[in-house]
Amino acid sequence: MSTTSTILPKDEAAAQGELNVQINGTWHRFAPGTRIADACNTVGAHVPCFCYHPKLAIAGSCRMCLVEQGMPPRLAPGQEPSYDAQGYQPLQWMPRAIIACANTVSENMGIRTTGNITAEARRGVLEFLLSNHPLDCPICDQAGECKLQEYSSDYGSGTSRFQEEKTKKGKNIDLGPRVNLDQERCVLCHRCVRFMRDIVGEEVLGAVGRGSNCAISCYPGLKLDSNYSLNTVDLCPVGALTSKDFRFKMRVWFLKSTPSIDVNCGTGSNISIWSREQEIYRLTPRQNDQVNSCWMPDSHRLNYKYINAEERILNPTVRTDIGAPQRESTWDACLKLSAEQLQKCEASKTAIIVSARMTNEELYLVRALAKQLGIKEIASVSRKGKSDGMLISADGNPNTTGEQMIIAEKATALEGICSGIKSGRITALLALGEDITAEAGLSADNIKNLDYLLTLAHSKNGTTELADVTLPGVTFAEKYGTMINVTGRIQRLNQAIEPIGNSRDDWSILRDLIILLGSEDEKLAALKSARDLVTIMADEFAAMAGLTWGSIGNDGKAIISTGVTIPLIEREQASK
Amino acid sequence: MSYTPIKRPKFSLADRIYIVAIAKGLCRTFKHLVLALTRRSRHREDFNSKGIGLCMPFPEQRWDERLPEYYRGAPTLVRGEDSRERCVSCQLCEFICPARAITVTPGEVDPASPCAKQEKAPKEFTIDMFRCIYCGMCEEVCPEQAIFMSQEYLITLTDRDKGIRDKETLYKLGGVRKGLVNKWNDHK
């Protein structure tokens, strides 16, 4: 066949800046510099790894990712390369396996992830790893999501030939305030060491000892107390590093994971909520390279206890008369009463304080409520703090951008409302999702000036103690909704558990209130879920044009440019 | 798919009008009836039964000594020879239980106790005997040989609350199991 008239695949690929690689007999194209492990995984040829993590530096220490590699034969001087019918050079397979994580692909390379050499190599590696492994899976929190378990069942030998005593190492070692270490379970992948060194920038962890006695440990005098320390638990492929918070709480196979987002700051880190029945057991970061990479701060991760706490309000409470004690009520009666009372309030003397912790849908309904009541004064409480230079944003509210988009054009200053309350100009207040005694700058005495205070809250706080009507809403884990983070990315919250007690979705409370106040909006009346509100809002706000709940996806969509960036993501993208 | 066609027997006319077969069958069952009533049933002496047919009249005559080794009675928890709680609350039984009768609340072992190396033990362990179907899957799945089907078959309750057996009850019923498990001590 003639090779002059046809273009060879290597030239064709080179023209696109790619390389030809044969994986398990099929030719694929990859960008130069792609790691063999990544290349194999993208085409579905799974390569098992312990130490390799796409976000961390390469260690190549676990040897689990051994694959068979082939290259074209080295040419003798003056010899012309030969090509087969498809235009590829023949492959010569190396007699020994190479690691897939530390090597990159090259032109006309062949990789085999199946076959005797790799199977034997993997079996051998696993046998070595298991020779000192304590096999305490029944008490190990990692069981069920443990790489060593998975690979042993997939590639291991099933029986042990190890007759000797296993090496004894430290168990249940206190590494820091939130992390525990079991050195016997460790496979010495060094993922935690690399994470703390490279991503967090704190050299806390290292390996000590040699051979069988090698173990991970904190450097003397140091503790693993970084606010990102729990990410090492996620990274750990086995159960060596375990979270003190999640320790022995529940086996992972009982847990249901719901993709959602973190609501503790403006970054809106992507998370998974792990729940069983009506209980939430842990939150873990979910990979999103535009928002939080693979990480999240410990302070946010552990801030879920309030969801099932005693402080939750389980029933709507009302005060039937001035000075009367608060009394539990039913939803129908409570909403009817609130609607009657709100209609009696003078619009010019009424104000609304909303929260930028509410979802876009709820804020949209608050706006509709204000319109229905004719209220002109709406303000939100801002929470400005300091960024930690990683993932925690300077903005303490998760939905400031959304609040500005939906409410801000009408918003008045919070100070105006506060002074109005103090001077007695404002006599009725709707505090929605915000504790006005805490961060709004109002004291309990100021609030007593008010004739009427309605509040929407999920837990008891200073405001609910004083409120005439308290409508129990839900926390982030119990509702659907969207929020726009500081970079202008719209992201979804998903419901992980049903509303606790008799509390109800905030949006449905607001919707019912609007309808009871006399709105004849048929679209609102027909709503079944907050998810449908996205479509309605898409018609109204230019930034959301064309969006539906489904099109937002689990990763969210950048819809507004705010100019704000997330430092950790900046660094990660710069290092590529 | 391959299959082998079964050759059906050819029926004669006498077979096909059923009457003879029915009469034969009626004779057979009547014979059983008579033998049962006259206490001459076959294999009666094997069962040592004192009632009609092959039956042992239950509360008076019991088959306890004839219970097979593998008899599946009520599930119980056992302790080891070293009086260690064998259960490490891995919750596999809770997972496998088809009737969802088992509820385990995991807890931590007191670090000062002699079996501190086990680290984990159930804080609460309840088996709802109203739901239990005695399938024995919990016994089969248990990696620690901590749950066993006892030979207890007489579970008559006068109080609904007693149907839900807690940890103490289960350990009391299970008792101590012979055979030291070295997995959680220093011998490993």
Added chain:
Amino acid sequence: MQFIIDCWNSVMGDPTWFYLITTIAKLALMFILLLLFVVLSVWIERRIAGWIQDRPGPNRTGIPIHLLQRFGSKEKQPLKKWLEYFGVPANSWIAKLCTWLRLDREIPLFGLIQPMADGAKLFLKQEMTPSYVRKGFFIAAPMFVLGPPLIAAAVLPFSSSVDTCYGAINMCVANLNIGVLWIFAFSGLSVYGLTLAGWASNSKFPFIGGLRATAQLISYEVAMGLSIIPLLMMFSTLNLQEIVQNQAENGWTLVPLWGEGLSLQRWVLLLPMCISFLIFVTSVFAEANRTPFDMAECETDLVGGYHTEYSSMKFASFFMGEYVAMVVGSALVITLFLGGWSIGLGADVCLADWAKAAAITGSDQAATCWQSILGCCAGWIVVLLQFVAFIVKLVAFVFFFVWVRWTLPRFRFDQVMKLSWLVFFEIAVINILLTAAILYFIQ
């Protein structure tokens, strides 16, 4: 006293009142008899099933003594007190025998209380009506199943007639001239109950069960109807009381051993009668939805069949309806083929003559006191004897029903249908022609 007797005489003397009162008495007797028989046949069913399977069946349930405590007895074991009262020491053999008979715990009745305990349990169970059913029909269906067999039983003669001083009482609730047709008409109605139950349950298995029941009952109704035509041709009447009377005098349909039964014609007619009997009995099994024809409720493929969604007393109604149908079916077979209340071997005729003679002697002025009492009671004694004969036959046939159930496995549905339409229907038609030929040619 005299006044009451006068009143009684004047009321009973009026033919309308006489008819009304006797009919109501017979009605009550028949109704109680049937329901008792239902209870009894449940017990028979379970005991026989047990024996056939080498086990005792329900033999324990008695009247527990501790119930007496509820009614005021302060003793925990009243037996001991009674024994003490009679001076029997607690360790004597009498006391031991009583303990062995479990008299210290309960009054044993061979488990006869079991069906009643079951009934009480069903009565006290939670009544569940699924939300998705058609309420009206769902509630009506069990009534349709239980009602018709009870109504059909009205024409069944359970004894011969008796002469009283006020007139003759025919021991049959309604002595209709179309008795056979009446039974067919009403037993056919119960299929509506099954169909309605299947349809109103709004659930797939009951629906299939209901459909099967409909198809099966309609098919066997045909075979059943055709099968007894030869018999009716022979007796030339549709009145059941007359049919039985005829059998009492001239030999049972299947046992022609006395009276005219010894004639050649009757012996030749035995062949078509036997064929009729086989078809009829099989059809009764099918009509009563009994194994081997319980296609409508076979647990293995239909959960519970048409009554899957039923509970408590509604379910019990189906259950009872089935047993009533079985009892009525048995009674019908006995009436048509086995001489009904007739004692047999010509004894009925002799007894009737004896009763008549005794009555005449008794009414005679010269009769002794003894003779006059006998004269009054003779008719009743005969009726009672015949009633006992009827009950014995009925129990025997119920036993046969049960026996068959625990012997034969269930048919497949296509086999059931085939048997009815391709076998029984043809044979029944041929049988009619055969009978006609015999009646015409052999005199």
